[in-house]
Amino acid sequence: MALSKETLERMYERMCLIRAFEERLMELYKGGDIRGSLHPCVGQEGTVVGAMFALNADDYLTCTYRGHGAAIAKGIDINAAMAEMLGRRTGISKGKGGSMHWTDPSIGLIGENAIVGAGVPIAAGAALSALLDGQGRVALTLFGDGALHQGVLSETLNLAQLWKLPLILMCENNLYAEMTPLAESTPLKKLSDRAKGYGMKAITINGNDVCEVHDTVSKAAVRARAGEGPTFIEAMTYRFVGHMIGDPETYRTKEEVTEARKNDPILNLRNHLADKFSISETTLNDAVVTANQLVEQAVAFARNSPLPDPSEVLTDIWA
Numbered sequence: 001m002a003l004s005k006e007t008l009e010r011m012y013e014r015m016c017l018i019r020a021f022e023e024r025l026m027e028l029y030k031g032g033d034i035r036g037s038l039h040p041c042v043g044q045e046g047t048v049v050g051a052m053f054a055l056n057a058d059d060y061l062t063c064t065y066r067g068h069g070a071a072i073a074k075g076i077d078i079n080a081a082m083a084e085m086l087g088r089r090t091g092i093s094k095g096k097g098g099s100m101h102w103t104d105p106s107i108g109l110i111g112e113n114a115i116v117g118a119g120v121p122i123a124a125g126a127a128l129s130a131l132l133d134g135q136g137r138v139a140l141t142l143f144g145d146g147a148l149h150q151g152v153l154s155e156t157l158n159l160a161q162l163w164k165l166p167l168i169l170m171c172e173n174n175l176y177a178e179m180t181p182l183a184e185s186t187p188l189k190k191l192s193d194r195a196k197g198y199g200m201k202a203i204t205i206n207g208n209d210v211c212e213v214h215d216t217v218s219k220a221a222v223r224a225r226a227g228e229g230p231t232f233i234e235a236m237t238y239r240f241v242g243h244m245i246g247d248p249e250t251y252r253t254k255e256e257v258t259e260a261r262k263n264d265p266i267l268n269l270r271n272h273l274a275d276k277f278s279i280s281e282t283t284l285n286d287a288v289v290t291a292n293q294l295v296e297q298a299v300a301f302a303r304n305s306p307l308p309d310p311s312e313v314l315t316d317i318w319a
Contacts, residue, residue, distance in 0.1 A: 003211060005277045011053055011210055012273060012284070015045040015266045016291040018069040021078060024295045025068070025085060029245050034085050036098050041069040043240035046265025047172050048073040050213025051140060051235075054221060060108050060126035060139035062119030065100035066172075066239075067112040070142055075107045082298035088305035094316065095308045117143055117150035120169065124156045127167035127230075138224040140168040140217070146177025148191050157232070161200045166224035168217060169195070170233045172207065178243045179251045195232030207235030208265040211272070238263070 003011075022040045029038045041048070044066070052073035055061070063070040072078060076092065084091030085099060092104050100114040110126055113119040123141030130137035147153055148171060160167045171191055175182050188194060195202035201223070205216050213235060220231035238260040242249045249257075273279040 003214065005273075005279075007053070008211075008269065008273055008277070009279070009287075011049050011214075012266070012269050013287045013291065014053075014073055015049050015210070015269065016287045017078070017294060018045045018048070018072050019266060020288070020291040020295045021072060021082075021298075022068060024292075024299065026241070026245060028085070028299070034099070035087070036100075037065070038099055038245045039064075039066040039243065040241050040245075041066045041239065043260070043264065044172055044174060044207070044237045045069055045073075046210040046268070047170065047207040047213055047235040047237050048142070050207075050210040051142070051168075051170060051217045054214045054217035055108075055138070055140060056221075058108055058135075059137050059221075060110055060123060060130065061141075062110055062123040062126070062139070063112050063142040064116075064119060064144060064147075065112055065114045066144070067102060067142065068099075071102050071104065071107075071109055071112070074109055076102070076104050076109065078294060078298045079301040080104075082295070083302040083305050086302040086305075087307065088302050089308045090301070090305040094312070096313075096316065117147035117153050119143065120147065120153050121156045123169075124160050124165055124167055127160070127165040127224075128163065130166050131163070136225050138166040138168060138221050140170060142170050142172055144177060145171060145173040145175070145182055145191060146180070146185065147171070148194055149177075149185060157195055157198045157200060157230075160230040161198045164227060164229035166227075167230040168220045168224060168233065169230060170217070170235055172237055173234050174237050174239045176239075176243070176251065179247070181251060190234060192232055192234040200230055200232050202232035202234070204234040204236065207237035208263050208268055210265060210269050237265070240264075 022042050028034045048070040080092045087095040103111045120141050123139040127139035190204045192202035192204045206212050
């Protein structure tokens with residue numbers, strides 16, 4: 001599926017926004033403005049933007065604690081997102097959810113999840129509801145390579161295929177489950193082979209090629225809406241920073257990371273826009289400048305927002 005110049009430009013702008021947002025978060029975290037854990041997705045922008053641009057506005061999404069990029073790609077308000085990161089009342093969860101629990105039903109985001117693999121069965125439940133209400137929605141769930149070894153994922157693969165759920169399972173394979181290299185956790189060469197064992201359509205793709213991701217997810221969504229069941233997509237990618245802020249990264253070399261940065265998904269799309277559509281360096285650089293300006297506006301909005309009132313500590317709690 002050939003994407004228009006306009007769509008590719010919007011994808012590039014969104015990828016630049018995600019990168020700027022995440023890099024600013026790291027600065028804020030190191031400055032003490034953000035508490036708790038922070039898991040950046042720098043380097044994985046191609047998987048989330050390609051996937052989210054292939055979905056409809058009302059399609060469902062679950063993602064991991066590394067899900068900021070997916071949420072921004074799906075259309076979350078970055079002012080409210082930044083306010084949440086700084087624990088402010090104007091945040092998407094009123095400042096009480098933090099980095100690992102972004103949720104915004106207005107864009108179909110039914111939650112990040114801090115538990116490895118836990119968003120997968122939730123997405124399956126959303127897919128079941130979509131199947132029953134007959135409105136043509138699909139659900140997409142994002143998870144890492146480490147989640148593949150959780151029992152709940154195997155259970156979900158089995159039921160999703162058995163019931164032909166309109167579910168897209170995307171494994172963002174960045175080669176490391178936290179600090180564990182992939183080869184030390186599985187004998188599989190392709191993680192998509194695990195899904196094939198359940199009779200599911202499964203494919204391994206280049207997650208750093210936003211166009212390939214978009215095409216693959218678009219086809220999976222068409223299958224799902226037509227009642228043909230789920231698709232498992234293994235998107236090969238790489239995170240350029242540690243598992244979390246403070247990760248010493250002793251499990252990989254600096255040379256490996258430097259080499260991986262040559263396959264930066266943003267750089268790949270930038271080169272594609274310049275080569276195929278003759279987009280000027282000035283225009284491409286302007287997108288980066290605009291992204292940084294939007295992020296700074298979000299920081300200012302967050303800092304000027306009030307903290308949650310202590311009286312609200314037990315509101316919005318479900319048990």
